[in-house]
Amino acid sequence: MADLQAALAAHVSAALTAEFGAEYAGADPLIRPSAFADFQANVAMALAKRLGLPPRDVATRIASHLDQAPMCERAEVSGPGFINITLSDAWIGEAAAFQLGDPRLGIPVSDRPQRVVVDYSSPNVAKEMHVGHLRTTIVGDSVVRMLERLGHTVIRANHIGDWGTNFGMLLEHLIDIGEQAAYAQLAAGEINDFYQGAKVKFDADPAFADRSRRRVVALQAGDQETLRLWRTLIDDSKQYYNAIYAKLGVTLTDADLAPESFYNPLLEDVCRDLERAGIAVISDGALCAFPPGFTGRDGNPLPLILRKSDGGYGYGTTDMAAIRYRVGDLGADRIIYVVGSEQAQHFAMVFAVARQAGWLPDSVIAEHAAIGMVTGTDRKRFRSRSGESVKLIGLIDEAVSRAEKVIEDRYDDPELRAQIAHAVGIGALKYADLSVARESSYMLDFDRMLSLTGNSGPYLQYATARIRSIFRKGSVDPAGETGPIMLTAPAERALALRLLGFGAAVAESAQTAEPHRLAAFLFDLASDFTTFFEQCPVLKAESPQIRSSRLALAALTLDVVLAGLDLLGIPVPDRM
RNA sequence: GCGCCUGUAGCUCAGCGGAUAGAGCGGCUGCCUUCUAAGCAGUUGGUCGCAGGUUCGAGUCCUGCCAGGCGCGCCA
Numbered sequence: 001m002a003d004l005q006a007a008l009a010a011h012v013s014a015a016l017t018a019e020f021g022a023e024y025a026g027a028d029p030l031i032r033p034s035a036f037a038d039f040q041a042n043v044a045m046a047l048a049k050r051l052g053l054p055p056r057d058v059a060t061r062i063a064s065h066l067d068q069a070p071m072c073e074r075a076e077v078s079g080p081g082f083i084n085i086t087l088s089d090a091w092i093g094e095a096a097a098f099q100l101g102d103p104r105l106g107i108p109v110s111d112r113p114q115r116v117v118v119d120y121s122s123p124n125v126a127k128e129m130h131v132g133h134l135r136t137t138i139v140g141d142s143v144v145r146m147l148e149r150l151g152h153t154v155i156r157a158n159h160i161g162d163w164g165t166n167f168g169m170l171l172e173h174l175i176d177i178g179e180q181a182a183y184a185q186l187a188a189g190e191i192n193d194f195y196q197g198a199k200v201k202f203d204a205d206p207a208f209a210d211r212s213r214r215r216v217v218a219l220q221a222g223d224q225e226t227l228r229l230w231r232t233l234i235d236d237s238k239q240y241y242n243a244i245y246a247k248l249g250v251t252l253t254d255a256d257l258a259p260e261s262f263y264n265p266l267l268e269d270v271c272r273d274l275e276r277a278g279i280a281v282i283s284d285g286a287l288c289a290f291p292p293g294f295t296g297r298d299g300n301p302l303p304l305i306l307r308k309s310d311g312g313y314g315y316g317t318t319d320m321a322a323i324r325y326r327v328g329d330l331g332a333d334r335i336i337y338v339v340g341s342e343q344a345q346h347f348a349m350v351f352a353v354a355r356q357a358g359w360l361p362d363s364v365i366a367e368h369a370a371i372g373m374v375t376g377t378d379r380k381r382f383r384s385r386s387g388e389s390v391k392l393i394g395l396i397d398e399a400v401s402r403a404e405k406v407i408e409d410r411y412d413d414p415e416l417r418a419q420i421a422h423a424v425g426i427g428a429l430k431y432a433d434l435s436v437a438r439e440s441s442y443m444l445d446f447d448r449m450l451s452l453t454g455n456s457g458p459y460l461q462y463a464t465a466r467i468r469s470i471f472r473k474g475s476v477d478p479a480g481e482t483g484p485i486m487l488t489a490p491a492e493r494a495l496a497l498r499l500l501g502f503g504a505a506v507a508e509s510a511q512t513a514e515p516h517r518l519a520a521f522l523f524d525l526a527s528d529f530t531t532f533f534e535q536c537p538v539l540k541a542e543s544p545q546i547r548s549s550r551l552a553l554a555a556l557t558l559d560v561v562l563a564g565l566d567l568l569g570i571p572v573p574d575r576m
Numbered sequence: 577g578c579g580c581c582u583g584u585a586g587c588u589c590a591g592c593g594g595a596u597a598g599a600g601c602g603g604c605u606g607c608c609u610u611c612u613a614a615g616c617a618g619u620u621g622g623u624c625g626c627a628g629g630u631u632c633g634a635g636u637c638c639u640g641c642c643a644g645g646c647g648c649g650c651c652a
Contacts, residue, residue, distance in 0.1 A: 032594070044593055045632060055632070079595055080632065097599085124652080161652065258650085286650050295578055296648050302579090308650045315652045344580055345647055370581085373646070406614065424614085435600095436589065439581075439647075448588065448601080452614050455589095455600045462614055470611045479609070508592090519592065530615065539611050554611095 003507070004095070004500045005039070006086065007071065012041045015065035020051060020058075037076070037519040038497060046276050051271050052184035055081030069094075075106065087497070089474045093549075095481035096496040100556040105563050106416055106503035109151040114333035116131070117155045117326045121252055122339070125237045126170050126198075128191045129244060129392045131444055132340060132376045139371060139435045139515055141250045142204040145567045146510035155330055156256035159322070162234050162239075163261040165198050165312075166198075168216035171229050172208060176372035180231055185234035189243070233258075247396050248426060249571055261320040263321035267313045271306050274413065278493035279356050285309030289354035304349045319350045319389035321470040323366065324359040334365040336513050341370035353426040369513040373442035399450045400425035407576070408453060412498060424458050425450070427565075433458030434568050455523050457570055460561060463526040465576040466533055471551075476538045478555035485556075486549045488538070491532040495553060498528045502560050506567060522564045529557050 001430045012029035027043060034040035044059035051058055057078040066075035068086065070548055073088040099106045120140020121131045129137075147154050173194070174182045185194045218226040222374035238254065245252050274280035288303030296302040304316045318564045326332045347368040353521055404417065404425035409522045411417045432449040438444055471478050487493045505521035540555055541547035565572050 018635085030591075030592095034595090036595075040594080045594080048632075082595070164652065211632080222589080267648095284649070288649075292650085293579095298648095299578070300649095303649055305650050307647070308648080312650085341581065342646055346579085372581085375645090403614095410612095413597090440589075441582080443588075445588080451601080453601085454614090456614085458614055459600095464617085466612055473611055505588095516590085520599090527599095529625070531617095533611075535629075536614055537611070 003480065003483065003504045005504060008039055008041075010475050011066060011069045012043060012074065016043065016047075019061045019066055020047075020477050022407065022481055034082075036082075036086055036424065037074075037086045037544070038076065038483050039085045039087075041083040041085060042081075044077075044083060056087070075564045076194070077544050086391055087415075091491060092493065092496050092500070093483075093485040093487050096222045096242050096556060097552065098483045099499060100482060100485075100552055100559070102255055102358040104503075105498065105556075105560055106501050107149055107506050107563070108143075113151045113153065113311050114195070115153045115155065115331050116336065116508055117145050117332045117387075118147070118336045118338065119155050119157040119159050119258075119322075120144075120336075120338035121239055121241075121250070122159040122161065123237075125234050126186065126191060126195055127161070128189075128195070129241065131392065131395070133437070134392055134429075135374065136338045136340070136371050136396070137245075137365050138248070138253075138430050139249055139251070139369070139513075140336075141569050142434055142515040142518075142567060143336060143338065143369070143510065143513045144251065145569060146506055147371075147514070149567060150507060150510055151186075155337070157322075157326075158252050158256045160234075160257060160259045162316075163258040164231075165216050167219055167230065167233075168212035168214070169198045170227065170233060171215045171219065172211045173201065173228055174233060176201075178196060178369040179229075182233070182337055183236045186233070187239035187243075189240050189391060191237070191240065192391075244392055244396070247393075248430065251569070258322070259406055260315070263318045263325065264313075266318050266321040266325065271313075271315055272325065274306060274320070274353070274357060277357060279353060281308050289349075289353045289356075290347050293352070293354065294349055295543070302349070304346075304353055315386045316346070316350065320357075320359075323350065324357075327359060327361070331478045332364060334367070336367055336369050338371060338513070339439075341372055341441075344368060344370055369515070370439045370559075372437075372439050375441055375443050395446070396426070397427065398446065399429045402450050403428070403452065403458075420573040420576055423571040424452065424461060424576065425458030427461050427570045427572070428452055429457075430568065431460070431519065434515045434570075435523070438514060452516075458576070459572070460526045460565060461572050462576055463529050463533075464558055464565075465574070467529070467561075467572060468540050468552050470554055474551075476551060478551075478558055481551040481555040482554040483549060485552050486545070488546055489536050490550075491528070491535045492553060495525075495528045495532045498525050499560055502564065506564075511560065518564060518567060522561060522568075525557070525561060529554075529561075548576045 009029045009475050013025060016024045016027060027047060030042035031039050032042060042151050045055045048055035048058050056077055059081040063075040063077055066072045070093045070448045072085055074086040076084045078084055119139055121137040123133050144156055171500035199336050202212055205316050215226060221231055246572060251333055256316060274289060275287060280287050286305050286309045288305050290301040290303055294302035303313055306317045309312060326335055351360060351366045360366055400421050404421035407417055407420055412574060487496060509515055509518040536550055538550040541550055564574060
């Protein structure tokens with residue numbers, strides 16, 4: 001059973017066509033979760049006018065067919081024409097047992113696998129990774145995991161900022177302090193110190209600023225020694241990202257680096273081809289594309305600048321080159337940009353120009369999975385002032401140490417304690433970013449972000465720890481529990497029914513690139529389990545049959561929560 | 577000025593055009609001799625920014641207004 005709701009929709013559709021004719025096959029049966037039953041079908045009210053019948057009559061005629069489907073226990077008409085559908089307990093139990101035996105746990109395999117490029121994380125070389133990067137990194141990584149699980153081919157693209165005019169000052173600063181000192185600073189995460197060191201000199205010392213400008217020219221001209229130093233800078237910074245990725249459990253590797261500089265050799269052609277196609281024109285000395293529908297402050301058409309009047313290229317050019325490369329060379333069917341919402345207009349323009357140029361055919365989806373802005377407690381954009389910047393690594397360490405505090409008197413083994421604290425701290429941090437709709441802006445609030453109670457990462461981890469505890473106490477191997485599953489209590493039924501929604505939650509979450517949907521599902525699931533845990537003794541169940549059924553239900557819950565947390569990229573400790 | 581986003585409980589946020597708008601936190605009351613209390617049960621708390629419109633039905637769609645945020649030619 002890939003998707004419970006879809007299966008039900010098929011039944012209602014069949015009833016609809018049987019009763020009213022094939023022309024209604026395309027009508028959406030409008031299946032929704034219901035407070036009055038397991039599901040409700042709202043199609044009767046939608047079709048009443050078209051059928052020229054009272055909505056309740058339509059509902060009654062559809063409902064009369066539904067009782068015959070094995071999955072449906074009851075279909076009752078209520079209110080103006082709602083069809084309240086109650087599933088059969090036996091069917092739910094069988095479906096849950098089937099899910100338990102399914103290695104995919106009900107996650108469907110896409111019937112149309114795509115090549116998906118996911119552009120995410122994208123820190124800048126020699127610049128601190130701030131909290132905004134954390135969010136694009138975490139959300140992007142989860143999207144990637146979900147898409148892969150659904151059978152898509154995913155190409156991770158870490159579009160790091162390794163090029164631009166400020167590399168002149170960074171390189172001169174590197175030369176000034178020496179490569180060893182720079183390495184020590186950058187790899188250790190003292191990145192702001194390094195950057196500020198360069199910036200201060202650039203602003204205060206004209207001679208340094210002059211050297212910096214010459215260094216940019218040398219870099220662009222491909223001067224060997226300059227390139228060597230530039231690579232050093234990148235390698236040093238990479239140490240820092242990779243250390244953070246490792247701590248966070250992010251799947252990005254060096255193989256996923258798609259740096260801006262990679263596109264440098266393509267930029268000239270991008271400009272030439274767009275100009276030849278008549279899409280780009282010279283305006284005020286710069287080569288610009290003016291996609292229709294975009295106007296600026298003064299009411300004039302808004303340009304996407306492709307070549308600056310000084311001959312240099314900007315990030316718009318790089319994005320054009322990237323989109324062309326991803327479609328043309330990588331064969332992407334879908335490109336997802338997990339990038340801050342501030343850039344919405346920029347991406348809209350890039351997509352528009354790429355469509356005009358034919359580089360982005362209609363068959364390819366390009367979407368900006370916008371990430372909301374991070375604000376301080378004053379609700380203004382969060383800015384790291386020099387001196388008191390919030391380092392990502394500091395946030396991570398804070399998360400882990402808070403978790404450590406909670407378990408300090410619970411376990412003696414320091415190694416076990418460190419393991420648990422790491423998983424719990426990281427889990428709290430990541431879940432905080434993953435459980436909120438990605439586009440909504442959020443306040444940087446440590447207490448909330450690192451919360452270990454309520455709707456939090458640790459709540460989900462805790463559910464798995466309690467399940468494992470049952471199996472440990474009873475010396476039972478969860479892998480050996482296969483059911484049958486029978487539903488004897490409301491908490492069992494609610495849990496089983498919830499479990500059946502897993503596949504749909506994953507599919508929907510990946511489709512919209514919104515991990516918070518999966519996070520919400522898992523929280524509901526964990527809540528249902530906790531109720532079950534409180535109300536239904538497993539090891540001391542009243543009969544061997546019920547014990548076995550509940551063990552199977554617990555095993556399935558464990559599998560699903562583990563799989564779900566893995567898709568979110570949240571680590572799980574064995575015990576807490 | 578134009579464009580995009582946001583406005584839901586004291587706070588932070590969910591909410592696929594469907595019935596009585598939900599969760600977490602906070603407040604209050606209970607619950608550890610019982611598979612982990614990072615928990616559970618209950619309770620408190622809302623003119624869904626405002627006004628129109630579409631619809632059998634609007635927190636959800638459309639229009640206008642109000643408030644806030646972001647973006648708007650050579651930074652990325």
